[in-house]
Structure formats: structure tokens, C-alpha cells
Amino acid sequence: MTKPTWKNPVVKWIDHRLPIFTFIDHSAIQHPTPRNLNYFWNFGSLLGFILVVMIASGIILSMNYTANASLAFDSVERIMRDVNYGWLIRYVHMNGASMFFIVVYLHIFRGLYYGSYKQPRELLWIIGILIFLTMMATAFLGYVLPWGQMSFWGATVITNLFSVIPFFGDTIVTWLWSGFSVDNPTLNKFFSLHYLLPFIIFGLVFIHLWALHTHGSNNPTGIDVKGDKDEIPFHPYYTVKDAFGLGFFLVIFLGFVFFAPNFFGEPDNYIEANPLVTPPHIVPEWYFLPYYAILRAVPDNFIDVWGWLPVIIPAKTAGVICMFASILLLAALPWLDTSKVRSANYRPTYFWLYWIFLINTIILGFVGAKPAEGAWLLIGRLSTLYYFLHLLVLIPLVGRFEKTKPLPDSISSSVISVSTKDEEPANA
Amino acid sequence: MVTTSQDKKKETVDDTKRDFLLYSTYTVGAVGALAAAWPFIDSMNPSKDVLALASTELDLSSVEEGQSITAMWRGKPVFIRKRTADEIKLAKSIKLSELKDPQSDGDRVQKDQWLVLVGICTHLGCIPSGQKGGDVKGDFNGWFCPCHGSHYDTSGRIRKGPAPKNLDVPPYRFTNETNIIIG
Numbered sequence: 001m002t003k004p005t006w007k008n009p010v011v012k013w014i015d016h017r018l019p020i021f022t023f024i025d026h027s028a029i030q031h032p033t034p035r036n037l038n039y040f041w042n043f044g045s046l047l048g049f050i051l052v053v054m055i056a057s058g059i060i061l062s063m064n065y066t067a068n069a070s071l072a073f074d075s076v077e078r079i080m081r082d083v084n085y086g087w088l089i090r091y092v093h094m095n096g097a098s099m100f101f102i103v104v105y106l107h108i109f110r111g112l113y114y115g116s117y118k119q120p121r122e123l124l125w126i127i128g129i130l131i132f133l134t135m136m137a138t139a140f141l142g143y144v145l146p147w148g149q150m151s152f153w154g155a156t157v158i159t160n161l162f163s164v165i166p167f168f169g170d171t172i173v174t175w176l177w178s179g180f181s182v183d184n185p186t187l188n189k190f191f192s193l194h195y196l197l198p199f200i201i202f203g204l205v206f207i208h209l210w211a212l213h214t215h216g217s218n219n220p221t222g223i224d225v226k227g228d229k230d231e232i233p234f235h236p237y238y239t240v241k242d243a244f245g246l247g248f249f250l251v252i253f254l255g256f257v258f259f260a261p262n263f264f265g266e267p268d269n270y271i272e273a274n275p276l277v278t279p280p281h282i283v284p285e286w287y288f289l290p291y292y293a294i295l296r297a298v299p300d301n302f303i304d305v306w307g308w309l310p311v312i313i314p315a316k317t318a319g320v321i322c323m324f325a326s327i328l329l330l331a332a333l334p335w336l337d338t339s340k341v342r343s344a345n346y347r348p349t350y351f352w353l354y355w356i357f358l359i360n361t362i363i364l365g366f367v368g369a370k371p372a373e374g375a376w377l378l379i380g381r382l383s384t385l386y387y388f389l390h391l392l393v394l395i396p397l398v399g400r401f402e403k404t405k406p407l408p409d410s411i412s413s414s415v416i417s418v419s420t421k422d423e424e425p426a427n428a
Numbered sequence: 429m430v431t432t433s434q435d436k437k438k439e440t441v442d443d444t445k446r447d448f449l450l451y452s453t454y455t456v457g458a459v460g461a462l463a464a465a466w467p468f469i470d471s472m473n474p475s476k477d478v479l480a481l482a483s484t485e486l487d488l489s490s491v492e493e494g495q496s497i498t499a500m501w502r503g504k505p506v507f508i509r510k511r512t513a514d515e516i517k518l519a520k521s522i523k524l525s526e527l528k529d530p531q532s533d534g535d536r537v538q539k540d541q542w543l544v545l546v547g548i549c550t551h552l553g554c555i556p557s558g559q560k561g562g563d564v565k566g567d568f569n570g571w572f573c574p575c576h577g578s579h580y581d582t583s584g585r586i587r588k589g590p591a592p593k594n595l596d597v598p599p600y601r602f603t604n605e606t607n608i609i610i611g
Contacts, residue, residue: 056468057468060468060472063472064471064475078475078477082475082476082477082478083475083476084467084470084475085467085468085470086471086475088467089471
């Protein structure tokens with residue numbers, strides 16, 4: 001990578017004192033990137049775009065939103081009816097949240113398939129999990145703000161999860177509520193935190209990118225870059241590819257915003273919060289459903305079945321532990337996965353385990369949307385069991401016993417057909 | 429991107445075509461970004477419920493001669509004064525040449541008795557005193573702004589002090605003898 005020379009005297013003056021232009025040039029223009037990245041590598045920059053859209057639309061919404069239990073619902077209705085383009089900005093923010101999770105799930109499952117979490121990208125992966133957790137918290141807090149029935153009862157159910165903490169549970173829940181139930185102080189606090197967390201995510205994204213640029217992107221073969229022939233500059237190759245993907249994404253995103261804005265929402269949230277009436281069937285937003293299924297899958301007689309657990313952990317507690325563990329275990333994946341080969345393209349057994357795990361997670365999502373009874377409960381329990389079996393047993397074992405396919409010699413040899421005589425590409 | 433030794437055709441670059449594609453892409457992108465930004469900018473303009481409150485209706489039947497009332501219109505105070513005969517005479521007697529912002533009293537009222545003004549000093553936006561009986565009314569018996577000492581007369585015209593213009597007259601109409609709609 002060469003140090004750029006700046007012609008514009010103002011740019012030159014600034015860059016000599018604060019090399020911001022050199023930094024941009026190195027990290028977004030010249031940045032050497034594996035030449036074989038497929039469209040699954042679009043989602044990172046797409047997530048950055050969505051984050052900016054969410055922050056921008058959120059700041060505009062907060063200009064007309066009132067974080068007060070008796071005014072919040074009406075202020076949202078005022079945004080929808082009276083504020084110029086308020087309906088558009090709110091629908092962008094609402095559907096943007098769902099898009100954020102669709103894209104982040106694709107991004108995470110990309111990492112799982114191509115083994116992007118493996119050495120030397122463990123920290124990159126863990127920071128990603130932290131971003132994911134912060135996103136979940138932000139989304140939950142934001143869902144409470146319109147102060148509809150689902151907002152209120154979702155907040156009640158989720159905050160009550162913390163009551164399972166031994167000894168201090170009730171004290172912590174009272175602290176979360178700043179009162180004895182979800183009420184005005186809770187709403188104020190949630191609004192404050194909902195405004196704060198996106199900026200924390202923004203900071204984490206920079207650390208994520210810093211870690212990414214230290215060792216560069218993984219790639220579909222999962223093998224390391226071996227020389228200049230394996231790489232191409234980020235601009236214009238991946239800026240153009242990302243821009244194309246962005247256009248494709250916007251068609252889908254705005255398709256929902258303009259033609260099915262409430263597709264991902266719950267009708268009950270257009271009823272103002274009422275602390276005296278619980279809706280008959282409380283469901284979280286779709287992106288939380290797999291974890292909700294895990295939470296409810298743990299049997300009530302958990303202690304009787306698993307007698308070795310300490311008495312201070314009742315069934316409710318076990319459910320909560322399993323739910324948080326299902327995400328936190330992902331952070332341990334770089335060490336749970338014992339295979340040296342990254343990409344599932346060269347791991348015939350893991351390839352199938354990967355797809356079963358993906359389908360199992362989708363099944364958990366469906367189960368989370370159904371009442372926890374009958375066949376759904378059974379399926380939920382089996383799926384939960386398999387989720388942990390995959391991460392804790394199958395992944396460590398398969399790495400030891402799997403016979404992997406031979407890896408290509410280099411990235412360039414994997415993408416250039418054998419008949420070519422390795423002529424140096426003009427622009428590599 | 430990848431040229432092979434089998435490639436017979438020589439790669440040529442049509443710079444004009446490239447420039448055209450580049451600039452048209454930038455232009456379309458910029459127009460799209462501006463179009464996307466507009467709803468965000470426009471959302472900060474007055475909303476429909478704010479615009480709906482843009483007029484104020486009042487019943488003035490209880491206002492006595494020589495008495496003033498203050499109404500709210502678009503978040504601003506509006507002074508409505510039922511002037512006495514002396515005040516009207518005084519306002520009409522002033523020569524336009526004596527005025528900093530020349531305007532005859534007849535141009536500032538619809539009915540001689542009723543003076544309707546936006547009660548905001550044209551200097552820096554303070555509220556002049558003179559609405560209540562005991563208030564300081566200034567040297568010209570109208571209104572006096574305490575912030576920087578602007579004096580207004582019985583037609584609300586600037587007579588002395590730093591204010592550049594007469595007190596504004598809002599748009600209004602009488603629906604009958606004593607009912608007024610401002611805005």
C-alpha cells in the first residue's frame with residue numbers, strides 16, 4: 001500500500017497535521033481485500049448504512065416524541081397524522097429495526113458458514129456479539145416507547161426476567177422499573193437509554209472495523225491471503241459491489257415501508273397501554289422469537305429431572321440462563337470449534353450441521369410465536385436441546401473427526417481457471 | 429478485470445463513456461440523496477396540528493372603552509385595545525413626517541375603535557408594557573418596551589427608541605360587531 005500524495009493544498013495542509021485523508025484512503029479506498037468475496041460479504045457495510053438510517057430517523061422522531069406515560073401514545077399518533085412526513089420517518093424507523101435484524105442474522109450466519117470467527121478473528125467476532133447484544137437491548141427499549149399494549153406488556157415480561165436472579169431479583173426489578181411496576185419513570189429511563197445505546201453501537205462498530213482491518217476480511221475459501229495476487233483494492237471493486245447490494249436492499253426495505261409498513265408489527269401495539277388488561281397472547285418482536293422459545297422450553301419440573309442443580313436455581317431461572325447462554329455461547333465459538341479449516345465449503349460434515357443448525361434456529365423462531373403448549377412445547381424443547389447439542393457437543397467433536405476436503409493453494413488459484421497462464425491482472 | 433493470454437481482443441477504454449457513466453451516476457445519486465433528505469427536513473416545519481391552531485377567535489363584547497386585552501395567536505401575544513375618542517384623535521392628528529416608520533392610523537385599523545397589534549417589540553422581541561391600567565405607557569401614551577426603551581403611540585407606531593418599525597398588525601376580520609378572528 002502506497003502513501004497517497006495529495007494535490008489539493010487544503011487537503012495537504014490538513015493531512016500533514018491530522019492524516020484523516022490518508023486514513024480514509026487506506027481503510028476505504030486502497031484497503032486490500034480478498035478478490036473472491038461473494039455477496040454474503042455485502043451485509044457488513046449494509047449494517048453500517050442501516051445504523052446511520054436508524055440514528056437519523058430516530059433523532060428526527062425524538063423531536064416530536066414525548067416520553068411521558070400519559071402523552072407518549074398520543075405523541076406517536078401525532079407523528080403519524082400531523083407531522084410532515086412523520087408517517088414515513090416512523091415507518092422507516094420501525095421497519096428499519098426489522099431490516100437491521102434480518103441483515104445482522106445473515107451477517108452472523110455468513111460468519112458461521114465461512115468460519116469467520118476463527119483465529120485470528122476471535123475478538124472481531126466477540127465484538128460483533130457485543131454489538132448484537134446492544135442492538136437487542138436497543139430494539140427492546142425502543143419497542144416500549146410507543147406505549148402501546150405490546151410495549152407495556154413486553155416491558156413487563158422482559159424486566160420480570162431479572163426477578164429470577166437469586167436473593168436480589170426483586171430489588172433489581174424495582175430498580176429497573178424505578179417503581180413498583182412499569183410506569184412513567186420506566187418509560188423516561190427507557191427513552192434515555194434508547195437514545196444512548198445506538199451511539200455505543202457506533203463506537204463498537206469502529207472497534208469492530210479496526211479489528212477487521214487488522215487482519216482483513218475472511219473469504220469464501222477461508223484460506224489466508226498469500227500475496228498481492230489474492231487481493232484487489234476496496235475501491236472501486238467493493239464500493240461498487242456494496243452499492244449494488246444497497247440498491248437491492250433498498251427495494252426490499254422501502255417495499256415494506258410503503259406497501260406493508262405494519263407487516264412486522266403487532267396490531268395490539270396500536271392500543272394504548274393499559275396496566276389493568278393484559279393482551280391474550282403476548283409475543284415479542286419476531287427477531288426475539290428463537291430466544292423466547294428457548295426461555296419457555298425449560299420444563300417446570302426442571303429440578304426434578306436434573307437433580308444435580310443447586311436448589312437456588314428454580315425452573316424459571318434455568319430458562320433465563322438458557323436464553324442468555326444461547327447467545328453468550330456464540331462468543332465462545334472460536335474455542336468450541338476445534339477445526340483448523342474455516343470455510344464449510346471444505347468441511348463436508350460441518351456443512352450439514354450448519355444447515356441443520358440454521359433450520360433448527362428458524363424452527364425455534366416459529367415455536368416462539370406459538371403458545372407454549374402441546375406439540376409446540378415438545379418441538380421447542382427438542383429444538384432447544386439440539387441448539388445446545390450443536391454448540392457444546394457436535395461442533396467440538398466434528399472438528400476432531402471430520403475429514404476435510406483439500407484446500408486450494410491460494411485465493412487467486414481458486415478463482416482463476418486452470419487454463420489461464422497466471423498472467424498478472426492489470427489492476428490487482 | 430482478469431485478462432488472459434488467450435484474449436485476442438485488446439482492451440480499450442472509452443474515456444468519454446466512462447466519464448458519462450461516472451457523472452450520471454453521481455448526479456442520480458445526489459438527486460436521490462436530496463429527495464431522501466427532504467422528508468427529514470420538512471418534518472421540522474410546522475405540523476398540521478400546529479397549522480390548525482393558526483387562527484384565534486375572540487368575543488370582545490365585554491371589553492370596555494379604554495381597556496386592553498391580550499390574546500394568544502400562534503404563540504404570540506396580540507394586543508386588542510378599545511380606544512377612547514381622545515386616543516383616536518391623537519393617533520389621527522400625527523403628521524406622517526414626524527414618524528420613523530410612516531403609516532397613517534387609518535391604514536392600521538379596520539374600525540377606529542379597535543386597535544389590534546402583535547404585542548412584540550420590533551427591536552429584539554420583548555413584550556412592551558402598557559396593557560394594564562397602571563403600566564408605564566411611555567412618552568406617547570401607547571406602549572413602552574422595558575428592554576431597550578422603545579416608545580409606541582396610541583396607534584402602536586414607533587416614536588422613540590431603537591425599534592425600527594411599528595408594532596405589526598396581524599391579519600384579522602370581524603365576523604360581527606364584537607366577534608373577531610385573528611389569523
